[in-house]
Amino acid sequence: PAMADPGGSQRTALLAAASLFPVPDGATFSYGTAGFRADGSTMAPAVCRAGIVAALRSVKLGGAAVGLVITASHNPVGDNGVKIVDADGGMMSQAWEPFSDALANAPTPDALLQLVLQFAKDEGITLGGAHSAQVLLARDTRPTGEYLLDVATKGISAIVGSVALDMGILTTPQLHWMVRNKNRGLKASEADYFTQITESFRHLLELTPDDKGIDELNEKLIVDGANGIGGLKLEQIKPNLARLDILVRNSGKEGEGILNERCGADFVQKEKVLPLGFGPNDVGVRCASFDGDADRLVYFHVTSPSKTSVDLVDGDKILSLFVLFIREQLDIINGKDNKGLLPTRFGVVQTAYANGASTEFLKNLGLEVVFTSTGVKYLHKKALEYDIGVYFEANGHGTVLFNDDFVSRLESLTARLSEAAGSPQKQAALRLLATSQLINQAVGDAISGMLLVEAVLQHKRWSFQNWCDLYTDLPSKQLKVKVKDRTAIVTTDAERKVCQPSGLQELIDKEVVNYSHGRCFVRPSGTEDVVRVYAEASTVEAAESLAKSVARHVERILG
Ligand SMILES: CC(=O)N[C@H]1[C@@H](OP(=O)(O)O)O[C@H](CO)[C@@H](O)[C@@H]1O
Numbered sequence: 001p002a003m004a005d006p007g008g009s010q011r012t013a014l015l016a017a018a019s020l021f022p023v024p025d026g027a028t029f030s031y032g033t034a035g036f037r038a039d040g041s042t043m044a045p046a047v048c049r050a051g052i053v054a055a056l057r058s059v060k061l062g063g064a065a066v067g068l069v070i071t072a073s074h075n076p077v078g079d080n081g082v083k084i085v086d087a088d089g090g091m092m093s094q095a096w097e098p099f100s101d102a103l104a105n106a107p108t109p110d111a112l113l114q115l116v117l118q119f120a121k122d123e124g125i126t127l128g129g130a131h132s133a134q135v136l137l138a139r140d141t142r143p144t145g146e147y148l149l150d151v152a153t154k155g156i157s158a159i160v161g162s163v164a165l166d167m168g169i170l171t172t173p174q175l176h177w178m179v180r181n182k183n184r185g186l187k188a189s190e191a192d193y194f195t196q197i198t199e200s201f202r203h204l205l206e207l208t209p210d211d212k213g214i215d216e217l218n219e220k221l222i223v224d225g226a227n228g229i230g231g232l233k234l235e236q237i238k239p240n241l242a243r244l245d246i247l248v249r250n251s252g253k254e255g256e257g258i259l260n261e262r263c264g265a266d267f268v269q270k271e272k273v274l275p276l277g278f279g280p281n282d283v284g285v286r287c288a289s290f291d292g293d294a295d296r297l298v299y300f301h302v303t304s305p306s307k308t309s310v311d312l313v314d315g316d317k318i319l320s321l322f323v324l325f326i327r328e329q330l331d332i333i334n335g336k337d338n339k340g341l342l343p344t345r346f347g348v349v350q351t352a353y354a355n356g357a358s359t360e361f362l363k364n365l366g367l368e369v370v371f372t373s374t375g376v377k378y379l380h381k382k383a384l385e386y387d388i389g390v391y392f393e394a395n396g397h398g399t400v401l402f403n404d405d406f407v408s409r410l411e412s413l414t415a416r417l418s419e420a421a422g423s424p425q426k427q428a429a430l431r432l433l434a435t436s437q438l439i440n441q442a443v444g445d446a447i448s449g450m451l452l453v454e455a456v457l458q459h460k461r462w463s464f465q466n467w468c469d470l471y472t473d474l475p476s477k478q479l480k481v482k483v484k485d486r487t488a489i490v491t492t493d494a495e496r497k498v499c500q501p502s503g504l505q506e507l508i509d510k511e512v513v514n515y516s517h518g519r520c521f522v523r524p525s526g527t528e529d530v531v532r533v534y535a536e537a538s539t540v541e542a543a544e545s546l547a548k549s550v551a552r553h554v555e556r557i558l559g
C-alpha cells in the first residue's frame with residue numbers, strides 16, 4: 001500500500017522478464033564509467049535489466065527516446081556489454097546509476113519488482129502503460145550481440161507501454177547521434193548521419209583558403225578499424241569523401257581478423273606498437289586507429305621499416321589540433337582580444353592523464369584549461385559550460401561541443417555578413433558552423449573526429465610531422481596495482497591528489513620532488529579492480545622509476 005500499484009499486468013510482466021534471466025549467485029554488476037561489461041555469455045541478466053532501466057528512463061522523460069547499445073568497446077571479442085544513452089544523446093544520468101546497479105544485482109524476481117516499484121514511486125514515474133516509452137537499440141559486431149539485443153528487447157517490453165526500435169548494427173556514437181536528433185525533431189536515420197558528416201566535411205574542404213593547393217601525399221590515409229563496426233561504416237562512406245584516399249585495414253569484414261585482437265585504438269595507444277596488418281610499407285603514411293565501437297580515435301606513423309614502434313598522436317594532440325583550428329577562426333572573427341563580432345567563451349577540458357606537455361602547450365596559448373575526473377561523462381558535462389568546449393581523454397575519447405545559443409549567434413552572424421561573401425570573417429564563421437555539423441555533438445565519435453582532423457590538416461597544409469611537432473610528449477608510465485580494496489583510495493582535485501588513506505599523498509610528493517618534470521597520481525579504476533598509478537618525468541627511465549616507487553607505497557599501505 002505504500003507504493004503506487006501499477007496494476008497486475010505490469011507486475012506480471014516484470015516478474016516474467018526477471019525469471020527469464022535469473023542472476024547467478026554472487027554476480028555483482030557495476031554500471032561504472034562504461035556500463036555493464038563481462039563475458040558475453042553471462043550478460044543476459046544485466047542486459048535484460050538495463051532494458052528495464054532504459055524504458056523507465058524514457059517514461060520518466062515523458063516518452064522521449066532513450067538509447068541502449070550492446071557493445072564492450074575495446075574488450076576482447078568474447079566479452080559484451082550494455083550502455084544506456086540519455087534523451088539528450090549523452091550518457092545516462094549519473095543519478096540513475098545506483099538504481100541500475102541495484103536492479104542488475106537484484107537476486108530474485110520479487111526483489112526486482114520491489115526495487116522497480118519503489119524507484120518509480122521515488123521518481124514520480126507512473127507505471128502501467130498510461131505513459132509511452134521508446135528505446136532505440138543498436139549493437140556492434142560481437143557474436144553475442146544479436147542474442148543480447150533480443151534480451152534487451154524483452155527487458156524493455158517488461159515496462160508496459162514501451163516500444164523497442166532496433167536501429168541495427170551501428171557504432172556507439174551513431175546511436176547517440178540518432179537519439180539526440182530524434183528528440184530534437186531532426187532527421188535521425190543512419191542515412192541522415194552519413195549525409196550530415198559527408199556534406200559538412202565537403203563544406204569544410206571548400207572553405208580551405210584558396211592560396212593553398214593540394215598535396216598528393218596528404219590525401220593518403222590508412223585506417224585500422226579494430227576489426228569492428230567503425231571500419232565497416234567507413235568503407236560505406238569512403239566513396240563520398242572528397243580529397244581523401246582512404247584504405248581501411250582490420251575492416252571488420254569476414255575473415256580479416258578478430259575484433260580488437262592486436263589492433264584498434266586501445267592497443268595502439270597502450271602498447272605503442274603497430275597494429276596487425278601494418279608494416280614497413282606504411283612508413284611515411286598517415287594512419288588512424290578506431291576502437292571496437294568507434295568512439296575512440298588515435299593517429300600514428302610507422303617510424304622506420306625495421307621497427308614495430310609507432311609515433312603516436314593521442315587524444316591530447318587531437319585536442320590541440322582542434323583547439324588551434326577553432327582558435328584561428330575565433331581570432332579572425334573577434335581579433336586577439338576576443339572583443340569583436342562574436343565574443344566567445346572557449347574552454348578546454350582534460351583529465352589527469354593528459355600529458356603535461358599538452359597542458360603546458362594549451363596554457364601557453366592563453367586558453368582556459370580545466371580538469372575533471374576520468375570518464376567521458378565528467379568531461380562532457382564540463383565542456384557544456386562553454387560556448388565552444390573541447391574535451392579529450394588521452395586515450396582518444398572526445399569531441400567539440402557547440403552551445404545551441406552560440407550556434408544561433410553564429411548563424412545570424414553569417415547571415416549579417418552575407419554581403420561580404422568572401423570576407424575572412426564570413427569564411428571563418430562558416431568553418432565553425434561546418435565544424436559544429438561535422439563533429440558529433442552527442443559523444444566522441446572516431447569517424448567524424450577523424451574527418452575533422454583530416455579537414456584541419458588540409459586547411460593548415462600540415463603533414464603528420466608538423467602535427468607531431470606541436471609539442472613533445474613527456475615520457476610517462478602507467479602501472480596497475482592489485483589491492484584488497486581499491487575504494488580505500490579517495491581522491492580530490494580532479495583525481496590529482498589523494499586525501500585518503502592519510503599520509504599517502506605526502507609519500508607521493510616526496511618521490512615526485514626527486515624528478516625533473518616529475519608528476520604522479522594514483523586513483524582507483526572505475527572499470528577494473530585495480531589502483532592505477534600514472535607517472536611522468538623528463539626521461540622514460542625516470543618516469544618508470546617514479547611510477548614503481550609510488551606503486552610500492554600503494555602496495556605497502558593498501559596490501
Ligand atoms: C586511464 C584510462 O585510460 N582510463 C579509462 C578507463 O577508466 P578507468 O576508470 O581508468 O578504468 O575506461 C574508461 C571507460 O572506457 C575511460 O573513459 C578511461 O579513460
Ligand SMILES: [Mg+2]
Pocket residue numbers: 073074291292293294295296
Ligand atoms: Mg569505445
